[in-house]
Amino acid sequence: MNTWLAIGVTALGCYAVKLAGLLVPASAVERPLVKKLAALLPVALLAALTAQQTFADGHALVLDARAAGVAAAAVALLLRAPFLVVVAVAVVVTAGVRALTG
Amino acid sequence: MAQRQTALADRAAEDVGKPDSAVVRDALGVGVAVGLSGFAFGVTSAGGGLGLLQTCALSLLVFTGASQFALVGALAAGGNPFTAAAGAFFLGVRNAFYGLRLSQLLALPRAVRPFAAQWVIDETTAVTVAQPDRRSARLGFTVTGLSLYVLWNLTTLLGALGARALGDTDAWGLDAAGPAVFLALLAPMLTTFTERAVAVLAVVLGLGLLPVLPAGAPVLVAALAAPLALFVQGLRARSARRPDAPEEDR
Numbered sequence: 001m002n003t004w005l006a007i008g009v010t011a012l013g014c015y016a017v018k019l020a021g022l023l024v025p026a027s028a029v030e031r032p033l034v035k036k037l038a039a040l041l042p043v044a045l046l047a048a049l050t051a052q053q054t055f056a057d058g059h060a061l062v063l064d065a066r067a068a069g070v071a072a073a074a075v076a077l078l079l080r081a082p083f084l085v086v087v088a089v090a091v092v093v094t095a096g097v098r099a100l101t102g
Numbered sequence: 103m104a105q106r107q108t109a110l111a112d113r114a115a116e117d118v119g120k121p122d123s124a125v126v127r128d129a130l131g132v133g134v135a136v137g138l139s140g141f142a143f144g145v146t147s148a149g150g151g152l153g154l155l156q157t158c159a160l161s162l163l164v165f166t167g168a169s170q171f172a173l174v175g176a177l178a179a180g181g182n183p184f185t186a187a188a189g190a191f192f193l194g195v196r197n198a199f200y201g202l203r204l205s206q207l208l209a210l211p212r213a214v215r216p217f218a219a220q221w222v223i224d225e226t227t228a229v230t231v232a233q234p235d236r237r238s239a240r241l242g243f244t245v246t247g248l249s250l251y252v253l254w255n256l257t258t259l260l261g262a263l264g265a266r267a268l269g270d271t272d273a274w275g276l277d278a279a280g281p282a283v284f285l286a287l288l289a290p291m292l293t294t295f296t297e298r299a300v301a302v303l304a305v306v307l308g309l310g311l312l313p314v315l316p317a318g319a320p321v322l323v324a325a326l327a328a329p330l331a332l333f334v335q336g337l338r339a340r341s342a343r344r345p346d347a348p349e350e351d352r
Contacts, residue, residue, distance in 0.1 A: 003156055006183035006190075010173050011163035013187065014194035018166075019219040021201020022210070030206075033332065038203040040300050040328035042227055045196040046288040047301035048308030048324030049168055053281035058179070059313050069278035070285060077289050084135040090282030095275030102273070 065101065069094030125238045129229050129245035136167075136225050136283050137253025142276040143170055144261020149271055150178030154262050161258040165251065166223050169194045171280065176317060189317040196325065200227040207231065207239045221247030228287040296331055303327035 028034070054070045055061050073090035081089070140161060147157040152174060160170045169190040176186035201222045207230055210218055221243070229246045233239040268274060292298050304327040311320035 002183040003152060003177060006173060006177060006187045007156060007159055007163070009184065009187040010169060010190045010194075011159075013191040014164050014166055014169055014197070015220065017191075017195050017198040018201055018222040019216060021198035021203075021222060022205045022215045022219050024202055024205060034202075035206070036332055037328055038199060038206070039231070040297065040331065041196070041199040041325055042203070042224070042231075043288065043291050043297050043300045044304035044325045044327040045199070045321060046224060046284050046291070047304040047327075048321045049193075050281050050284040050288060051305040051308050052312060052321065053168075053277075053284065055309060056312055059317075061309060061312060065275070066278045066281065069275060070281045073278075073282040073285055077286060083131045083286055084138075086286045087135050087139065087279055087282045090278040091275040093275070094278035095273065098273055098275065 065094045065097035068097045120234050120238045122238075122241060125233060125241045126245050128232070129242045130249055132225050132229050132287075133246045133249030134253060135286075137250045138257055139167070139279045139283060140254035140257035141261040141264075142271075142279045143167065143174075143254075144258040144263075145265045145268060145271045145276060146171065146261075147174045147258075148262040148265035150174045152177065154259075157262040158255065158259055161255045164190070164194075165220055165254070166194050166197060167254075167280065167283075168224075172317060185316075192317075192319060192322055195322060196224075197222050199325070200224070203227065204230055204243070207233075207236065208243060209236065218243075218247075221251060223250075224284065224287055225250055228291070232290060296335055300327045300331045303330065 050070070054066050055063065057064075069090040069092075072093040073086050076086045076089045143161065144157055147160065147170070148154070152160075160173065164170050164173070172193050173186050173190035176189050177183070181189075201219070204222060204227060205215075208218070226243050226246045229242040230239045233242050265271070271277075288301065292301055304324040307327060308320050308324040311323055315323065
């Protein structure tokens with residue numbers, strides 16, 4: 001029951017913020033400063049998320065096989081590999097490093 | 103040879119506007135790759151003790167990967183439902199900023215917005231902002247949203263069903279799929295010095311605050327890197343613009 005409660009609250013909250021962004025009137029976001037900010041915010045959020053999902057274990061910072069996998073993905077990106085290949089490289093290298101070290 | 107000619111034709115067409123086929127190809131690339139990673143979510147969720155119905159409800163109703171992973175992680179760690187939901191919600195707040203940007207680019211009719219809203223996520227935003235004009239932006243958003251939504255939900259179901267058969271899911275490296283996806287979305291956005299500075303600052307904030315703030319909060323604080331960079335940029339522009347400097351310097 002508690003799990004369903006958490007799912008319901010999360011679903012409502014997440015949908016509400018998605019809709020709120022779309023409903024802000026265009027005139028409010030046409031100012032150059034707001035436009036620049038809206039373009040830079042995804043950069044900040046994605047960078048922080050990438051770093052956390054690579055180096056975080058709960059509240060602790062760790063260096064494990066994920067870092068090797070994501071580093072390999074970065075190399076694949078620099079070599080202009082397609083999206084699916086980039087993700088596959090990350091997964092395969094992470095699994096490989098774990099198999100070798102674990 | 104035929105393939106080479108097509109590639110050349112594509113390049114020539116890009117000079118006048120992006121052809122629909124190129125937009126669809128890019129959008130499907132993202133939609134399929136990320137859609138398939140719903141499998142990792144299904145496996146993680148089922149492994150964390152959530153039921154099949156609960157796992158699928160999350161993908162259908164929440165449909166924003168990082169929030170889903172955060173909620174499942176918090177519930178599996180024994181967190182209370184409201185704290186868990188708050189962490190997931192904080193991660194979802196970034197979608198409001200994406201919506202802000204998308205509403206400019208897509209200019210959707212008001213009646214369509216409540217339906218489009220569910221697809222406002224990292225990946226659809228990344229594809230949409232990469233398009234050169236409104237027509238391509240709308241096409242990119244729709245194709246990415248539809249392919250990702252359908253596949254994400256299908257693979258969530260498969261992952262939840264197959265979780266037990268896989269055993270230790272970390273051994274398969276599936277936990278690296280999430281950050282790799284984010285990295286691939288981020289990379290094309292890093293073209294100017296300001297964008298790179300924002301990314302570096304956000305990483306420092308996101309990792310530095312992780313040990314001290316509640317789950318979800320460090321990412322929101324890291325978002326402050328964007329206004330901070332704009333503020334510094336403004337200061338530098340003002341100090342560079344001296345009263346006697348010629349106007350064309352700007």
